[in-house]
Amino acid sequence: MSLCEAEKTFVLHGVEENLRIDGRDREQYRPMELETDVVSHAFGSARLRLANTDVLVAVKIEVDAPFPDRPTEGKLEFFVDCSANATPDFEGRGGEELAAEISNCLSSAYSSSLSFDLTKLCIVKGRKCWKLYVDILILECGGNLFDAISIAVKVALWNTQVPKVRCIDMDGNTVDINVCQDMFECQRLDVENAPVMVTVCKIGDKCIVDPNAAEEQCSVGSVVVAVSGNRLSTVLQTGMGSLHPLTLVECLKMGHKVGKKLDEAVKEILEKSPKGGDVGFLN
Amino acid sequence: MPIDHKRINGPDDTLPYQLFIKLNRQSLSQKYKELVQNGKRHDSRTPLQHRKIFMKTGVVSQAKGSAYIEVEKTKVIVSVFDPREIPNRQDYSLKGEIYCEFKFAPFSCEKRRLHQLDAEEKQYSQMMKKALEATVCRHEFPNFQVDIYALVLHNDGSALSAAITAAGLALSHAGVPMYDLITSVTLGIQKDTILIDPTTKEEQICRAPFVKEQEDNEHGLVVISMIHTHNQVAQFYQTGSISLEKLSHLIETLEKACADIVPVIQQCLVKHVIKTIKKSSNAN
Amino acid sequence: MSQKFHIRLASQRVNTSIAENQRYPKIFTPGETITKQNEFMRGHGTYEDNGELKSSVAGVREQVNNLISVKPLKSRYNGEVGDIVVGRITEVQQKRWKVDTNARLDSILLLSSVNLPGGELRRRSVEDEHMMRQYLQEGDLISAEVQSVHSDGTLSLHTRSLRYGKLGQGVLLKVFPSLIQRSKTHFHNLPVGASVILGNNGFIWICPIINNSEDSVGGFVQNLEEKVPRQERESIGRIRNCIQALAMCKMMIYDTSILYAYEESLKYSIVELLVPEAMVDIAILTQHRLSMIEV
Numbered sequence: 001m002s003l004c005e006a007e008k009t010f011v012l013h014g015v016e017e018n019l020r021i022d023g024r025d026r027e028q029y030r031p032m033e034l035e036t037d038v039v040s041h042a043f044g045s046a047r048l049r050l051a052n053t054d055v056l057v058a059v060k061i062e063v064d065a066p067f068p069d070r071p072t073e074g075k076l077e078f079f080v081d082c083s084a085n086a087t088p089d090f091e092g093r094g095g096e097e098l099a100a101e102i103s104n105c106l107s108s109a110y111s112s113s114l115s116f117d118l119t120k121l122c123i124v125k126g127r128k129c130w131k132l133y134v135d136i137l138i139l140e141c142g143g144n145l146f147d148a149i150s151i152a153v154k155v156a157l158w159n160t161q162v163p164k165v166r167c168i169d170m171d172g173n174t175v176d177i178n179v180c181q182d183m184f185e186c187q188r189l190d191v192e193n194a195p196v197m198v199t200v201c202k203i204g205d206k207c208i209v210d211p212n213a214a215e216e217q218c219s220v221g222s223v224v225v226a227v228s229g230n231r232l233s234t235v236l237q238t239g240m241g242s243l244h245p246l247t248l249v250e251c252l253k254m255g256h257k258v259g260k261k262l263d264e265a266v267k268e269i270l271e272k273s274p275k276g277g278d279v280g281f282l283n
Numbered sequence: 284m285p286i287d288h289k290r291i292n293g294p295d296d297t298l299p300y301q302l303f304i305k306l307n308r309q310s311l312s313q314k315y316k317e318l319v320q321n322g323k324r325h326d327s328r329t330p331l332q333h334r335k336i337f338m339k340t341g342v343v344s345q346a347k348g349s350a351y352i353e354v355e356k357t358k359v360i361v362s363v364f365d366p367r368e369i370p371n372r373q374d375y376s377l378k379g380e381i382y383c384e385f386k387f388a389p390f391s392c393e394k395r396r397l398h399q400l401d402a403e404e405k406q407y408s409q410m411m412k413k414a415l416e417a418t419v420c421r422h423e424f425p426n427f428q429v430d431i432y433a434l435v436l437h438n439d440g441s442a443l444s445a446a447i448t449a450a451g452l453a454l455s456h457a458g459v460p461m462y463d464l465i466t467s468v469t470l471g472i473q474k475d476t477i478l479i480d481p482t483t484k485e486e487q488i489c490r491a492p493f494v495k496e497q498e499d500n501e502h503g504l505v506v507i508s509m510i511h512t513h514n515q516v517a518q519f520y521q522t523g524s525i526s527l528e529k530l531s532h533l534i535e536t537l538e539k540a541c542a543d544i545v546p547v548i549q550q551c552l553v554k555h556v557i558k559t560i561k562k563s564s565n566a567n
Numbered sequence: 568m569s570q571k572f573h574i575r576l577a578s579q580r581v582n583t584s585i586a587e588n589q590r591y592p593k594i595f596t597p598g599e600t601i602t603k604q605n606e607f608m609r610g611h612g613t614y615e616d617n618g619e620l621k622s623s624v625a626g627v628r629e630q631v632n633n634l635i636s637v638k639p640l641k642s643r644y645n646g647e648v649g650d651i652v653v654g655r656i657t658e659v660q661q662k663r664w665k666v667d668t669n670a671r672l673d674s675i676l677l678l679s680s681v682n683l684p685g686g687e688l689r690r691r692s693v694e695d696e697h698m699m700r701q702y703l704q705e706g707d708l709i710s711a712e713v714q715s716v717h718s719d720g721t722l723s724l725h726t727r728s729l730r731y732g733k734l735g736q737g738v739l740l741k742v743f744p745s746l747i748q749r750s751k752t753h754f755h756n757l758p759v760g761a762s763v764i765l766g767n768n769g770f771i772w773i774c775p776i777i778n779n780s781e782d783s784v785g786g787f788v789q790n791l792e793e794k795v796p797r798q799e800r801e802s803i804g805r806i807r808n809c810i811q812a813l814a815m816c817k818m819m820i821y822d823t824s825i826l827y828a829y830e831e832s833l834k835y836s837i838v839e840l841l842v843p844e845a846m847v848d849i850a851i852l853t854q855h856r857l858s859m860i861e862v
């Protein structure tokens with residue numbers, strides 16, 4: 001779908017006027033719907049729907065050996081699957097590039113121990129650690145993927161229950177781990193500072209967040225800002241075109257401001273969410 | 284890239300021996316202390332000083348355009364190949380495409396690299412593409428694709444920046460129409476120490492925070508690519524954990540650092556032209 | 568929605584069904600036998616098998632004399648001659664444009680069935696053929712009328728009236744074609760300060776009021792300079808969100824229902840209309856008012 005010039009002009013003037021085509025102002029998000037504990041086989045999962053974008057995130061945990069150069073840290077890996085269910089463009093290897101971009105951006109945003117502490121995932125220094133596989137499935141693609149995915153990942157990690165280790169037997173080179181059988185004795189991960197990404201989109205001379213499909217087409221460039229606590233954990237310029245350094249700083253400011261508020265909103269809703277037993281996935 | 288099944292790839296996972304030597308057992312805070320001493324880095328640069336750059340064009344005779352860059356120990360070769368029709372494409376695209384491949388040679392880092400592109404290399408390829416897309420006049424070759432290959436021979440930090448700068452030079456050597464020259468600079472930050480053009484060792488120190496609870500535990504790496512005369516940022520990437528105020532300040536610093544490299548590229552291009560003219564007049 | 572974010576849990580999801588009575592019509596599923604008598608004619612959404620008439624889609628049965636068809640809720644647009652459609656140009660070809668009208672196949676707009684600027688009837692010259700992209704290019708939106716339906720279902724459009732032609736600044740909204748109520752006119756200048764074109768194909772165009780119909784020249788000019796004033800922009804945004812609310816609750820869309828929904832929506836701000844609760848509320852109130860006039 002490509003827009004004609006007149007439609008683009010209408011969108012552009014709307015952004016300048018601070019009244020977008022659906023009535024939002026520049027810093028406003030569309031309503032979101034969140035669901036946790038949707039995949040019973042996973043240790044933690046979340047589904048987020050933002051207008052037409054639908055993502056499902058599941059976390060699986062395995063025991064692994066830590067990296068030799070970082071013996072006290074666990075592992076965290078992101079896999080993005082752009083399934084052809086979302087749009088036929090993803091068919092075959094079509095979605096690969098986008099998937100790589102998103103997963104790289106996520107691992108970069110989570111790389112600092114200030115945003116997510118991997119040392120908590122270590123079991124025996126240099127020998128055993130937990131490895132978290134975060135699988136992200138894009139069910140429907142309606143723009144603004146980065147933001148939706150980052151929130152879903154954060155919620156899924158919040159939802160994740162890491163089994164408690166009861167005792168460890170060390171016998172020479174072999175390490176035996178005894179894990180609690182009781183499913184209720186699990187520990188939650190600390191996601192206080194887990195990054196939330198905000199895509200700031202430049203349309204005309206102004207910047208907006210959460211663009212819809214039409215607005216995405218009008219944009220000349222966008223910046224993905226990952227906000228972790230009060231800091232920026234990753235900034236990535238995407239899309240075509242270049243930005244003036246001052247515009248870039250403007251974008252960062254806006255992303256930082258909106259990201260912090262978004263983070264608060266997510267935390268607020270998580271406190272409200274019932275512990276276990278939400279509605280089914282296909283309700 | 285298709286996987287070559289016949290190639291013997293060597294062990295999947297290797298460990299560099301450096302991990303086991305004593306020097307590496309130093310704690311991060313100790314390394315940090317040695318980072319800058321008396322206002323000098325370990326290679327006797329000041330923190331905001333870029334390493335010396337050597338550039339040369341026309342190193343790959345078969346390619347349309349090529350460039351070699353040496354930022355002291357970091358060495359990168361970039362070659363640019365003729366525009367060709369976009370393979371496996373049905374619809375007509377009004378703008379030309381750019382294909383980038385950023386590759387570390389297997390022996391270029393401490394750890395041995397495999398022949399296939401790994402996640403990091405793919406990420407760098409994408410960033411390189413992003414940076415170059417903004418500089419090349421893509422409307423001048425619709426439905427065509429320019430291939431750019433960057434090969435890092437030796438990685439001693441800031442390899443991506445070196446590759447982007449060299450790619451810009453190689454593109455202009457190849458005669459691909461461009462809006463402007465592109466320059467790229469990497470910056471590392473750990474606590475309040477800012478290091479322009481970090482080496483591998485410095486990059487590693489900047490990657491992780493060594494104090495958890497304190498306020499001033501900012502750390503991270505920033506890569507910026509600038510289009511000089513238009514004063515535009517073509518590509519920007521940051522990782523780590525940096526506050527907004529600091530990052531805005533860093534952008535200014537990087538802007539200046541990028542501008543400093545421009546004369547080097549210009550000089551290199553002029554030199555190349557003079558050389559060619561001399562050669563042809565000699566031949567006559 | 569005064570705050571910038573609105574995150575809800577799935578357990579708080581609202582029910583968008585607003586049917587008043589619980590009596591649903593019989594819904595046929597694909598393969599289900601509709602009738603075993605073979606005096607009926609086969610319409611859309613049905614097929615014959617061993618003398619039985621069976622449904623090929625999931626939907627409700629509609630009968631006109633002997634013709635039986637099954638109408639699904641969601642479907643692509645089945646064109647009929649005389650329908651008003653809104654479409655987007657997808658391709659410029661020799662002497663014709665391809666138009667996406669949400670039908671099964673791309674529709675065709677022939678160069679000979681458009682009013683070219685500067686005179687009602689003149690011969691199409693070779694220059695006109697070369698100029699085609701300047702009249703309409705890929706991505707442009709047009710309003711048109713269905714001139715004929717080909718045997719394979721391709722629609723042939725025409726814009727031989729000053730009402731039709733290229734569309735200027737405004738917003739396009741897509742709903743299910745079956746939600747558009749057929750009426751005498753599909754061009755409405757709503758008194759709230761915007762005009763809408765309800766395309767039979769489910770494409771709805773909302774734009775600022777068009778008042779000067781006499782000086783339009785077949786509509787190949789777009790005014791890109793003019794800025795739509797904020798007030799009109801607000802009503803366009805509100806109408807857009809109202810229609811979306813009606814479509815979400817599967818209510819028929821026509822001028823009265825849009826106007827009622829607009830009036831009922833005034834207690835909310837425009838952005839609040841994106842929240843599902845508000846959307847359902849408006850749909851219920853509109854339905855209530857509509858049933859009042861029917862009585």
